[in-house]
Amino acid sequence: MWPSGGRHLWPSGETSKTQSHTRGHLVYAASGVLAVHTERGTSIVPANRVAWTPAGFTHHHRAHGDTDMRIVFLTPSLARLVPDHPAVFLASGLAREVLLALTGPRNHDDAPGYSRSARARLLRVLVDDLCEADEQPLHLPEPQDDRLQALARLLHENPADNATLAELGATIGASTRTLSRLFRSELGMTFYEWRTQLRIHHSLVLLADGHDTIRTAYACGWANPSSFIAAFTDIVGTTPGRHRAMRGNTGIGGR
Structure with a gap:
């Protein structure tokens, strides 16, 4: 995995292994639909939503339709600003662009990536934007x-x-x-x-x-x-x- 979590292209029906992480992460489907299953329930993530899974939660992902999945991990200091439970947020235009920038070609292969300070600023903008968004009723x-x-x-x-x-x-x-x-x-x-x-x-x-x-x-x-x-x-x-x-x-x- 890239430091940000990165981009993963999944065919319809692809399912990840059940896992948990020491850092919480945001998941966004640039195309397709993702289901995020945790011990608390299931979040459905269409292309206008972002799902948050806090650190330590056992979970797995499933793609419905060919899915362009983007994953961004948050540091503990940023994770403290978002809910301590799985949640779904409306993805504003700003949030989408930041998520795509953090998981795009500048962050892998031979292209020059963002500096650590630039990534930190982008992550803070992303979290600030999500903190202004209401939780969405797509968590079952x-x-x-x-x-x-x-x-x-x-x-x-x-x-x-x-x-x-x-x-x-x-x-x-x-x-x-x-x-x-x-x-x-x-x-x-x-x-x-x-x-x-x-x-x-x-x-x-x-x-x-x-x-x-x-x-x-x-x-x-x-x-x-x-x-x-x-x-x-x-x-x-x-x-x-x-x-x-x-x-x-x-x-x-x-x-």
Whole structure:
């Protein structure tokens, strides 16, 4: 690995080994979609987001669609300025350009790289920019309670399942009241918020694999494409169609 973590071109479906690092790192997909799996849950990283994994967290990455992955490690002094838990941030134009500069051709091969002081200044600009950005709702927390885990397995296997919480509870042997309390206390969201997040995660994977909006909407449990488009736009910040266009032609993937 280069000192910055560098650039990695992954074919669709490529998965890293499970690992942890002594320094926290930022991951950005200049093209494609990345899934970052940690012990706390899964973060989906489309081309307008940056994922943060703190030091010591066991994790692995998976590419959905051919993916241009950029990795930047942070020193402990900079890592203290960002959250102490896995998070996803909106990638501003400035953040994208700094990430690309830190992982571009000036940092490997025979090209002259940035000096240590220049890299330090760029990293500080990047962290300052991320500190101004709100955390994004693209991190799907992983339940720890056995009952929630059983429910999560059912919906991971079939995101289109429109069963109510009461119906799912009857399947796994837990009451609606108990499950609602667990979602709030353990995951910090309602069941319906969590299921919507799961479906959006699944939709990002399907779109990265080349499925169109209509097919993706029905595969993820929406009754009609317009409802899917509204939910997707609310969480991801752009429509599925624009997201696919951006993913396939970011204009920056070769840098």
